[in-house]
Amino acid sequence: MRVDVFPTVVNIPDAAELENRAAVAIDVLRATTTILTALTNGADTVVPVLAPEEAFKVVRDNPERRFVLGGERRSVVIPGFHLGNSPLEYTPSRVEGLPVLFTTTNGTRAIRRAAAAAEVYIASFLNAPAVAKQLIALGKDVAICCAGTHDQFSLEDTACAGAILAYMSGPGSHLELNDMGLVARELYLRYDGRLGDLLHLSEHGQSLAKMGLHEDLLFCAQLGTSTAVPVFREGQVVLPGAKRA
Amino acid sequence: MRVDVFPTVVNIPDAAELENRAAVAIDVLRATTTILTALTNGADTVVPVLAPEEAFKVVRDNPERRFVLGGERRSVVIPGFHLGNSPLEYTPSRVEGLPVLFTTTNGTRAIRRAAAAAEVYIASFLNAPAVAKQLIALGKDVAICCAGTHDQFSLEDTACAGAILAYMSGPGSHLELNDMGLVARELYLRYDGRLGDLLHLSEHGQSLAKMGLHEDLLFCAQLGTSTAVPVFREGQVVLPGAKRA
Numbered sequence: 001m002r003v004d005v006f007p008t009v010v011n012i013p014d015a016a017e018l019e020n021r022a023a024v025a026i027d028v029l030r031a032t033t034t035i036l037t038a039l040t041n042g043a044d045t046v047v048p049v050l051a052p053e054e055a056f057k058v059v060r061d062n063p064e065r066r067f068v069l070g071g072e073r074r075s076v077v078i079p080g081f082h083l084g085n086s087p088l089e090y091t092p093s094r095v096e097g098l099p100v101l102f103t104t105t106n107g108t109r110a111i112r113r114a115a116a117a118a119e120v121y122i123a124s125f126l127n128a129p130a131v132a133k134q135l136i137a138l139g140k141d142v143a144i145c146c147a148g149t150h151d152q153f154s155l156e157d158t159a160c161a162g163a164i165l166a167y168m169s170g171p172g173s174h175l176e177l178n179d180m181g182l183v184a185r186e187l188y189l190r191y192d193g194r195l196g197d198l199l200h201l202s203e204h205g206q207s208l209a210k211m212g213l214h215e216d217l218l219f220c221a222q223l224g225t226s227t228a229v230p231v232f233r234e235g236q237v238v239l240p241g242a243k244r245a
Numbered sequence: 246m247r248v249d250v251f252p253t254v255v256n257i258p259d260a261a262e263l264e265n266r267a268a269v270a271i272d273v274l275r276a277t278t279t280i281l282t283a284l285t286n287g288a289d290t291v292v293p294v295l296a297p298e299e300a301f302k303v304v305r306d307n308p309e310r311r312f313v314l315g316g317e318r319r320s321v322v323i324p325g326f327h328l329g330n331s332p333l334e335y336t337p338s339r340v341e342g343l344p345v346l347f348t349t350t351n352g353t354r355a356i357r358r359a360a361a362a363a364e365v366y367i368a369s370f371l372n373a374p375a376v377a378k379q380l381i382a383l384g385k386d387v388a389i390c391c392a393g394t395h396d397q398f399s400l401e402d403t404a405c406a407g408a409i410l411a412y413m414s415g416p417g418s419h420l421e422l423n424d425m426g427l428v429a430r431e432l433y434l435r436y437d438g439r440l441g442d443l444l445h446l447s448e449h450g451q452s453l454a455k456m457g458l459h460e461d462l463l464f465c466a467q468l469g470t471s472t473a474v475p476v477f478r479e480g481q482v483v484l485p486g487a488k489r490a
Contacts (some may be wrong), residue, residue: 007252011253151255151256152251152424152425155427179398179400183398203423
C-alpha cells in the first residue's frame, strides 16, 4: 500500500495522479479540526467555498434557507460572517441541522485540490486514529494532502499526517512511504504525548497564541477524541451515517 | 538572524521576499554536488541552463570557444552532451579551464529561482560546513532553497539544509527558523555520521542505486570534504578567489 504525504497545497500532484487513490485533507490549525467539530455537533453539511463572495452568493440564491457562514482571513472572522475559524465556536446550539458555508485561507484550497481523488477524508488530530482505520479498511493507495500555511511546510499538518501513518503502521500492514511520509511519521512519534508542545512550537501555533487563542491550540492538539470520519463528496463535507436534517 | 528552509522549487517564495537575503541552492543528488566538484577540479565556470537547447545555442553562437556540456534528464546523459550528472565524471582532465554548460531536472530550476537573492551560494554535503561559516560571516537573513525532486520534498536536500543549520547553530548565533528549518535540523542530527544510510533510504537515492550508481551516493554523502563556496552571479557559478582561465 503506497502512501504519499504532500506538505502544502502547491505540492499536491495533478488530478490524474490522485484519481485512483483515497485522499486525506489536513489543516490542523484550524480548518479541518473545525469542520469535524461542526459536523459532530450536528451541522448538516460543511460546504468549503474558496472565497467569501461565493458564500454570499449561495445565501442570495437560496433566500428560503438558513445557513451558517464561517471561516477566516488572516485568522480573523470575515465581515458579514456568523462565525470564525475556531472549533470552539461551532457549538450544537449554533450549527445543529444547518449547512455551514466555510472558507479559510489554506484548508479550503487543500480540500478542493484533494477532491480529484476517488474518496476524500477530512482529518485532524481529533480523528487521526479513526481516519487511519478507515484507510486500512479501504485498502487503496493514499495521498495525504497537508494544507500547510501559505504554501509553506507546517509542523502541525505534517505531524498529523505522521499520526495517521503511525496508526496505519503495524504487523499487518506494509506501507510504502515517500520521503515526506518517512519524516512525518518520525516527527509525530517524537511528539507523541506532547502535541500541545508541538502546536505551540509551530509558527502558525505561535501566531495564534499571540492572538490569545491558547484554548484553540489545546483543543486542536487532542488526539483520537473522535471516531467520526467526515467525507468530502459532491462539493460538501458530510458525516456518513449521521442522521441528516 | 532569520533562516527559512524551502523544501522544493515550488515552495520558494517570490523574488521580492528574497532580494535582501542570502540564498543557498541545494540539490544533493546530484546537481550541486557535481557543480562544486567541477569547479574544485578546475572548471572555469558552470553555467546553469534550463534546457539542452539553450546549451546547444550557446555553442552555436560561440564557435571559437570550447565548452563542456553536462547534465541529465531522468538521471541519464543528454544526447549530444559530453557528460552526465555524476560528480565522478567531472575530473580535472575533462573540465580544467573550461566553461561547463549544465542542465538538470531539479537543481537548475532551484538555482534560477534562488537567483533573486542578493547572494546565491551553491551547497551540498561536501561544503555544508563551509557554507554555514560563510552565512554566519555575512550575517544576512537566509533562504535555503532545496531543489526537491519533481516538486516533492526530498530527504537528502532537507538533511543538507539541516547540516548547514546545525553548523550555523552555536553559542554565538541566534537562529530564528521556520517550521521546515526545525525539522531539517533534527533530520540532519538524527543521521549525523550516517549520511550514506540517509541517501540510500531516500527515494531519489534508491532510484540511483537501482541504476548502479552506488559510488555516486557515497561520494555525495561526504560531509565537509571541501572548503569551497561556489557563488552564482550574472548567470554563472564561480569559485570566488579561484584563478580564472
